[in-house]
Amino acid sequence: MSPIDPRLQEALDGERDPGELPTDLREAHARLIAAAQLVSGTPQLSVAARVMAEIRQNPARVEAGSPLLRSIRWLGRPVTVRLRPAWTLALAAGLAAILLLPFGPGGPVPGVTKFVGHFPGARSVEVVGSFNDWSRGALALNDDDHDGIWHADAVLPAGQHEYMFVVDGERWVPDPLAGRYVDDGFGEGQQNSLLIVRPAAAQP
């Protein structure tokens, strides 16, 4: 350790006026005083400690807003998601299976049905049944080539459906090609046609 100049020591101790010191010692004195002031001041906190102190002092500024507002802010905040290609493909395949494959037994799985009827001279033919709550005007048959053969394709829920043709808006007629019939239960022996729709996925 190099010994300090006695004149500088005296100036630091306040026993000598720093202005009487030579130029080099006067500059050294000024640097030492500045350093001493830094050391003797309020200790500086680390950055993390200062941030935590700020949070503790102003919690409202960080947690401002209702839970709903915070949720909305969270939804709008951009995030970075890292995905592995294999997992991404597996996830996509799972979603496709859910969307494209039929539900379990009894679920609303649709099947395709073709209605055909021979009604020469008819002005209109429609199908009314349990698949459309027996509503008129929901499923009309067409005879574009005017050969008397009316037809329509429909996607219906899988399962059993009762139905009838309504010709010219007033005449209720069972489907002669249905193959299955059931008494309509209203006491006059009229029969509904019976249709069993299979799920599209079950058809070969």
Added chain:
Amino acid sequence: MRVRLAFALGLAAAPLTAQNGNPRLAGRVPPAALPAIDSIIAAAVAESLPTEPLVQKALEGGAKNVPADRLVNGVRRGLLQLRAARVIVARAVPGQAPPEGHVAAVSAALARGLPAPIVERLLTVAPNEAPGPALHAAADLIAHRFDPDSAADLLVDAHNKGLRAGRLLDVAVAADHELQRGGGRSPSEALAHVRAMLPNVPFPKRP
């Protein structure tokens, strides 16, 4: 204060008023028939029976302009059929509440004229599967002049060989084709022929 109380009570009662009657029937069924139909449907709800077949029957009667008294009778007949169906399901599938889907399917099969013992037998073979296709297959066979017990035997065989759901309907179609084939084949011969080809009955043609 009284006005506010009356208003509050009115608001509280509004949902209860709205629950009276099935909203799908409003305007679709003769007003004279509605109270009776509502009470039939309420009875079905109280007995945990499916109500959709009854709603459909009421809508059907309304669409066909069936007179109110016959319409109500038709819906009531539906309720009786559902009750009979539940008894059969409970006997065939003991130890659990009769599933509504089973009850509705059995009711539909009874409406097609399928004998109750045949229904019960087919339910017993596959108690946890949707019974509709097997019951319709049996009803199809009986409608085509096959003996009910022999028809049930064939369907049980088909089930035991792995055929399920719509494929049981294909068994009935195959039997009918065998019967229609030339050469004067009897129903029992046709059934025997189909039994020999199980489980490889032909698939139906696409619509």
